[in-house]
Amino acid sequence: MKSSLAALGAGIVFGVGLGISGMAQPAKVLGFLDVFGAWDPSLMFVMGGAVIVHFALSRWIRRRERPLLDAKFHLPTATRLDKPLIIGSAVFGIGWGLGGYCPGPAIVSLGSGALSAFVFVAAMALGMAIQYLVRMPRTVSTVAERLAEPTDMPSALRASAAGGGRSSQEHAPLPDGHDVGRGLDVDGGVAVHEQ
């Protein structure tokens, strides 16, 4: 209950921040990205404001032994610069520059009823599903097996499926590519990241 309310509250604050910052206006975002045209620099202040506040607060929060409502922190541990990181970020940037939406503002815009936001979020979900299905190796049978993968394995099972708690800094390629695009996530919501 407390946990759900905290999540809901944080989501509302995050969403209001995105909304008033101008990030949910594709026209403004594209103006910000148009550095060779009529550049609108105001969105630099969004990242500026967010980084100043979160840099200071997160330093203080991470001194705690554990978060308030969870047994431990779930922070990313990967440090390696690899191809999926670069290629994925490059592809994301192309999409952001085409549509003017990044994931957060698009989801906030669902609440405004904008048709473009619904189209974007549906396509984004599809893009994520495609990325999940085509992670190496790209064979038909593997894709079929992925589709049949259970979605709610207990975390112990997940850890063994993802390489027995192997740290994602080690680069030995996993036979089924499980750490590509998922294990190296910034969220660390995947079992391989749990310390």
Next chain:
Amino acid sequence: MNLIDSYGLSLLGGALIGLAASIVLLTHGRVAGISNLFGGLFLPGYDARFFRLWFLGGLVAAGLVLSVIHADAFSRTGVPPLAMVGAAGLLVGFGTRLGGGCTSGHGVCGLCRLSRRSVVATLTFMATAMLTVFIVRHVVGGPS
């Protein structure tokens, strides 16, 4: 709206984003990366599905409230054609899961953790986004 107001709102909005990311870290010990939170709702192998649902529900609720009290938060004009928005969504979905984050996860939370991966990711997507807008607006001269 004049430029100073626009800068002020952007700064205030950014500060709220930073505050919300800090609440998520303090209460749940997690990174407020939206592409991960969203993808983990329906892709196999992610945990904390209720947390994800409540947080993302908060984002949508904020949009609903803002569309009533501050409709300027959303563009009515200058949005690219729907086909382009759809293609953009596909690329954003694919790219953020392959690259492990978006503007929030890498651009805000990752930079604050001084993560080398997030610095590189942020520089990369900023560069390709600016290049894309340059091509669309000044080379092809297409829509918007």
